[in-house]
Amino acid sequence: MYQPIEKRVRDALAAFIRAKYGVELSVVTERPPKIEMGEIASPVCFELAKRLKRAPRQIVQEIASTIGKIDGVERIEIAGAGYLNAYLDRAAFFRAASSAVGRETVRASAESPKAIVEHTNINPNKAAHIGHLRNAVLGDAFVRLLRYTGRRVEVQNYIDNTGVQVADVVLGFVHLEQKTEAEVRALAAQPQFDYLCWDLYARVTHFLEEDKARLELRGEVIKAIEHGSGEAAEMAETVSTAIVRCHLKTMSRLEIEYDLLPRESEILHLKFWDAAFQMLIARGAIHKAATGKNAGCWVMELSGDKEAAERDDEADAKIIVRSNGTVTYVGKDIAYQLWKFGLLGKDFYYAPFLSYPDGRKLWVTCSAGGSGEAPAFGRGQEVFNVIDSRQAYPQQVVVAGLRALGFNSEADRSVHFSYEMVALTPRCAAEMGYQLSEEEAKKPYVEVSGRKGQGVKADDLLDQLEQRARAEVESRHRDFSDGERAGVAHAIAIGALRYFLLKFTRGTIIAFDFKDALSFEGETGPYVQYAVVRARNIFRKAREQEQGFSLERLEETADAGTAQRLLAPPEGNDLWELSLLAGSLGAQIEAAASAHEPAFIAKYAFQLAQQFNLFYHKHHILSEEDPGKKNFLLLLSALVEKQLVTALDLLGVEAPEKM
């Protein structure tokens, strides 16, 4: 509701300035520091003063007195050294915000351009940990944001089922546990197989570190897996698929779902790389180094400097194919990125992997056969790769690869949705029993090693959160059934966890601490959920007290005069600020979507909840005797509730009816 008016003000000012002074400039607007100064301010006269070589104060007066009426704006005033402050028509804003509620969602049509978002991407060899959760929650919130703004989105969770990490677990089962494939399959059917592999993986890491000669064993296992047949390959398939199911189950607890699981094994077997290789050679994007340290390798020049390539200058060359003929990780990634844009000229086969409770199907790639009912995957218009910031360099190489092939517009539409890692506070690491050096103990955070079996497992954290939430619910609601308690506790646990991971901006390293993550007070998900519950409690009680009460009828019986009276300054400033903030969700969504920053929504939700709590404390609505005022307060509560629910939904958090 806010941003259309803001845009009208900007356009009106720009048009006026163009007509009157013949100057073309982009008008900036901002929120004044205090509500007494209006709702939209522009410092445009400072810029104009410079251009016209006149005093800003003089220009601002001319504009304010002659610009005329702008729809939604009550008046324009002069402030400070030359600010133009616009004061909105409060009652009109409130009416528009209230009636627009619930009608703002844009539905994606099947023809609208598709965005591909790849996230989660956990190596399928051990349980998911807190760092993986940040990736998945961030990716999922971004997907929700895109879908809300009307984008069609395909969610992919890439499975590296042929890499070293899976190989190491297979090595562990074979050499440390002396297990056969059938025995591993039996274990994989047991619950918490991902936990078992977590420990085994740590043991394998230790086993390999003890004697470097054992690395040969790993090489053999990898070769066998890549070849795709034999006991080791079958075991790798068993392990990785079982672990993927564990991960999907964990993600389902957080209501994170996917459309497709593209697998590394198919990229290999369907020879995606060979196709990309031919393209790269044909367009001269890579060349074979004849001399120097890279002799015998196919390399790509990152600087795009052809002369450097001629000279075999190694400084800016990235090896794509090793001298033994095998392709590097980035090479495969280039092929995969080409497929995402529909540029590779090859496609996977697809089979259903599972069905979600709402009937939606999750598909997996396969190398032959497959189902004819699979939707058209890939061919994205825009591609977002949710990958931590440490992979910035390889991501740049992939984009450079697209550019070298002449796909400049696809390169521009390849986005590395990067974020910083989750580390542990030294205190937290100590609590978990990890040995820290003196140096580490002084740092603000310590990075933990999944290889060594360190880290906070996602399911453990979720269990703890649910347990705590359940204890809280039990102490407050003795009347709840077991099912109700579990449901509410689950919603609170998710709210706490998702909010915790989303309230930090992407570039901030999260120093994880149980104390903060397990909190339900202050700037947390449950705080926001609680505000929604408070609003709903009012409506519930109102329905009990009043026959035929409904939120729809409130709107019909509302009169504009009351809103105008109650929102009028100065007494109405508090109600107005809450209304204004509630009506600004759209502006926040726009900002969050364009900055790729879900944290903006989290911050907004908290601020709105905070202001609502203040309002809740000040006004006892149901005992309000003035029926017009009571009606207005209820409408305002309904507006806030709806906006909070929408904001929470974008974060993937559900607000329970009671808590």
Place this chain on the structure above:
RNA sequence: GCGCCCGUAGCUCAGUUGGAAAGAGCGUCUGCCUUCUAAGCAGAGGGUCGGGGGUUCGAGUCCCUCCGGGCGCGCCA
């Protein structure tokens, strides 16, 4: 060595294309539950926005430099 990121209150963090007097949570201290649930509210205290220089009418925000911290740069994946 090269590249990228960060440094804001005791702690953890916001501060959206440069804009009016620096914000929040936690922690500390002081109050508020016969009311629509206190997972809440009010108040107090706490800041040379790492240092210095520059650009600008205006800098936490842009540029330079220094200090401090992190990450990346492999014929690993």
